[in-house]
Amino acid sequence: MPPRTPGLDPILVIDDEADLRELLDISIRRMGHDVVLAGSLAEAREKLSQRRYSLVLTDMRLGDGLGIEIVRQLSAAPERVPVAVITAYGSADNAVEALKAGAFDYIAKPVSLDQLRSLVLNALGRQQREDQDNAASAEAAQAADRAAALLPGHSPAMQEVRRSLSRLARSMAPVVISGESGSGKERAARAIHATSTRAAHPFVAVNCGAIPENLMESEFFGHVKGAFTGADAERGGFFQAANGGTLLLDEVADLPLAMQVKLLRALQERRVRKIGASREDAVDVRVMCASHKDLAAMVSAGQFRQDLYYRLNVLELRMPTLRERAEDIPVLARAILEHLAVRYGDPRPRRLSQAALERLVAYPFPGNVRELENLLERAYAFAEAEDIQLADLGPLDTNMERAAIRPAPSPLTPYTPWAGMMPAEPAPIPVSAPLTAAAPEPEAVAVAADLPDPAERACRGVVFPVDLPARLEDVEREIILQALAQTGFNRTAAAPLLGLNLRQLRYRIQQLGIRDGRDERDEGEGAA
Numbered sequence: 362m363p364p365r366t367p368g369l370d371p372i373l374v375i376d377d378e379a380d381l382r383e384l385l386d387i388s389i390r391r392m393g394h395d396v397v398l399a400g401s402l403a404e405a406r407e408k409l410s411q412r413r414y415s416l417v418l419t420d421m422r423l424g425d426g427l428g429i430e431i432v433r434q435l436s437a438a439p440e441r442v443p444v445a446v447i448t449a450y451g452s453a454d455n456a457v458e459a460l461k462a463g464a465f466d467y468i469a470k471p472v473s474l475d476q477l478r479s480l481v482l483n484a485l486g487r488q489q490r491e492d493q494d495n496a497a498s499a500e501a502a503q504a505a506d507r508a509a510a511l512l513p514g515h516s517p518a519m520q521e522v523r524r525s526l527s528r529l530a531r532s533m534a535p536v537v538i539s540g541e542s543g544s545g546k547e548r549a550a551r552a553i554h555a556t557s558t559r560a561a562h563p564f565v566a567v568n569c570g571a572i573p574e575n576l577m578e579s580e581f582f583g584h585v586k587g588a589f590t591g592a593d594a595e596r597g598g599f600f601q602a603a604n605g606g607t608l609l610l611d612e613v614a615d616l617p618l619a620m621q622v623k624l625l626r627a628l629q630e631r632r633v634r635k636i637g638a639s640r641e642d643a644v645d646v647r648v649m650c651a652s653h654k655d656l657a658a659m660v661s662a663g664q665f666r667q668d669l670y671y672r673l674n675v676l677e678l679r680m681p682t683l684r685e686r687a688e689d690i691p692v693l694a695r696a697i698l699e700h701l702a703v704r705y706g707d708p709r710p711r712r713l714s715q716a717a718l719e720r721l722v723a724y725p726f727p728g729n730v731r732e733l734e735n736l737l738e739r740a741y742a743f744a745e746a747e748d749i750q751l752a753d754l755g756p757l758d759t760n761m762e763r764a765a766i767r768p769a770p771s772p773l774t775p776y777t778p779w780a781g782m783m784p785a786e787p788a789p790i791p792v793s794a795p796l797t798a799a800a801p802e803p804e805a806v807a808v809a810a811d812l813p814d815p816a817e818r819a820c821r822g823v824v825f826p827v828d829l830p831a832r833l834e835d836v837e838r839e840i841i842l843q844a845l846a847q848t849g850f851n852r853t854a855a856a857p858l859l860g861l862n863l864r865q866l867r868y869r870i871q872q873l874g875i876r877d878g879r880d881e882r883d884e885g886e887g888a889a
């Protein structure tokens with residue numbers, strides 16, 4: 362038996378079943394912790410009034426009431442004692458209710474010792490960190506600072522978001538983050554992770570819409586060597602990569618139904634099996650989802666599984682549009698320009714002239730913060746004066762607008778190399794970018810010309826490619842290389858020139874096998 366963990370308060374176990382109480386007592390003592398037992402709600406209340414506990418683990422159904430009452434009592438108390446619930450097999454509703462009431466985690470019967478161990482370690486790790494800081498208020502202030510640095514803005518909408526963040530960071534429960542494209546959903550997920558006790562572990566963001574369906578299972582759960590053609594080495598998936606940390610499923614609505622079933626199972630069991638493996642591995646991952654689609658409506662339309670929706674949609678956060686918080690534009694613009702100055706190695710960031718700032722504040726930003734960021738990146742790179750002038754912003758309501766608000770691909774769209782990567786209409790070349798488009802070969806010029814019908818094209822001697830997909834890939838590769846060359850192989854700067862986001866560009870670069878020898882430059886954001 363391991364030695365007692367010194368300095369820790371005991372764990373309170375509340376269960377009206379004597380057998381389970383005894384099992385939990387023995388198992389937790391084997392982990393080296395003291396245990397206090399209570400067999401009813403009344404006894405639990407009495408024990409809670411007598412001393413402090415490092416963790417409370419309560420069954421949901423107790424002879425004289427419900428465990429959720431303990432959850433509510435502890436969540437309302439000023440000192441933050443983590444509380445977790447034990448739910449009956451298959452009663453997902455109870456688990457969801459408890460998480461919403463403030464439980465940090467739950468465990469389903471029959472209790473697995475692995476899960477119990479990981480739950481206790483998580484709870485105590487977090488308690489110890491809070492104790493080490495010695496003052497919960499100092500920790501809370503630090504967390505608030507980190508959140509404010511990631512999500513600046515003084516608007517009431519943003520203050521509300523930051524208030525929610527600290528509540529969300531304290532829980533282990535899944536979070537669904539909704540909001541328009543570019544409103545900062547991924548950024549909010551990062552902020553929750555960075556202010557949670559998982560901050561020292563990985564944050565992995567996965568764009569569900571960018572993964573071909575046939576690769577999905579292997580990308581999520583990994584594979585063993587020889588599991589399929591091309592699997593020449595064992596490899597972990599996103600779940601393994603995010604172990605101990607957070608996994609963000611961006612554009613979760615794009616997950617095919619078959620994958621939704623596998624994901625639900627992994628979330629319920631907290632175990633995953635690599636393709637071709639005979640055993641499952643326990644994983645400790647907090648899942649968050651982001652979507653600009655209405656998931657509830659997708660459930661009604663039969664496009665998203667209801668059981669998965671309930672499992673994921675425990676806690677919610679809505680990111681406001683930039684229109685709803687136009688007063689944050691100056692502070693956001695300053696943060697973005699400071700970031701750009703660091704990237705370009707400028708001693709001091711460029712500033713916006715008064716006229717440029719006023720124009721930005723008056724613009725509705727259909728593409729939200731991403732559009733503001735793209736716009737400032739281009740203006741920063743091409744402004745000739747010290748400050749960014751109104752003219753440097755270019756026309757705000759034309760190409761950039763359409764590129765920024767392009768719809769994400771429908772979950773029913775079959776995969777093509779372009780699906781999820783390209784706008785519904787052809788990507789416009791930003792008007793003010795001095796990008797000299799790839800010098801197209803004569804045949805491409807002819808095909809791209811505005812010719813009315815095939816017969817007329819034939820008359821004008823158009824040479825059609827023998828392999829259209831390969832030809833298109835060549836053109837795409839060439840254009841991407843031009844954009845990379847233009848930006849000194851800086852992918853973050855190249856992406857907006859192409860109307861793509863960084864993840865999409867990275868994915869295309871990988872798919873097209875583009876190597877520039879300086880691949881990893883400026884790859885700070887996103888893990889998938």
Ligand SMILES: Nc1ncnc2c1ncn2[C@@H]1O[C@H](COP(=O)(O)OP(=O)(O)OP(=O)(O)O)[C@@H](O)[C@H]1O
Pocket residue numbers: 511512513540541542543544545546547548549611612651653693696697730731734
């Ligand atoms: N508060 C902010 N401060 C600075 N930059 C921000 C902020 N919010 C978002 N951004 C930037 O805007 C871009 C879009 O943000 P993010 O990817 O989080 O949005 P999203 O809502 O997840 O977008 P999508 O729906 O397209 O996935 C990112 O480059 C991000 O760095």
